[in-house]
Amino acid sequence: MKQRLAIYPGSFDPATNGHLTIIHRALRLFDHVVVAVAQNARKGSLFSIDERQELLREALKGVPRVEVDSFRGLLVDYIRERKADAVIRGLRAVSDFEYEFQMANANRKLDPDFEAVFLMTGEDYFYISSQMVREVASLGGDVSGLVPVCVQRALMEKYPKRLTEIGRMKSKGS
Numbered sequence: 001m002k003q004r005l006a007i008y009p010g011s012f013d014p015a016t017n018g019h020l021t022i023i024h025r026a027l028r029l030f031d032h033v034v035v036a037v038a039q040n041a042r043k044g045s046l047f048s049i050d051e052r053q054e055l056l057r058e059a060l061k062g063v064p065r066v067e068v069d070s071f072r073g074l075l076v077d078y079i080r081e082r083k084a085d086a087v088i089r090g091l092r093a094v095s096d097f098e099y100e101f102q103m104a105n106a107n108r109k110l111d112p113d114f115e116a117v118f119l120m121t122g123e124d125y126f127y128i129s130s131q132m133v134r135e136v137a138s139l140g141g142d143v144s145g146l147v148p149v150c151v152q153r154a155l156m157e158k159y160p161k162r163l164t165e166i167g168r169m170k171s172k173g174s
């Protein structure tokens with residue numbers, strides 16, 4: 001029987017617990033899931049493509065049937081190259097819908113065989129985004145519970161000065 005392969009593409013800058021939940025749920029629907037970090041240069045990325053892949057691999061260590069990869073260029077070309085059956089995308093709120101609808105239609109225009117499966121994010125994670133996590137971490141906020149431990153550690157390494165300053169302010173009681 002043919003193995004069903006899904007691609008879960010995204011920026012993952014960085015991966016959150018919301019992303020991990022979607023991956024685990026996708027594994028119930030597909031035989032294999034490829035988590036694909038998009039290489040398209042976006043200004044203001046916090047983590048490099050390699051770092052994002054490393055963090056995903058660490059967060060998914062021991063999880064069978066998952067592969068972490070990256071791709072450059074059009075998603076439809078990557079899907080064709082990998083001979084994938086569908087793309088997985090998470091939907092958090094109504095606000096995500098318009099963007100996803102536009103992207104799915106653009107992809108279907110580029111490739112009529114394009115198929116996407118949308119998984120609704122659970123209530124625990126519907127408010128989490130990578131952007132929100134980056135901002136909270138940059139301001140010294142606690143992101144535990146929102147991201148895997150390896151990502152939390154990596155965020156502390158990216159913002160050591162800020163965290164040290166805040167730690168000092170707290171200990172002074174200001």
Ligand code: PNS
Pocket residue numbers: 009010011012038040073074075076102103106107
């Ligand atoms: O996590 P994100 O940033 O919402 O992911 C967006 C992503 C990477 C899936 C999307 O930007 C994408 O597919 N980029 C590849 C380029 C492409 O194919 N663009 C045309 C479709 S809109």
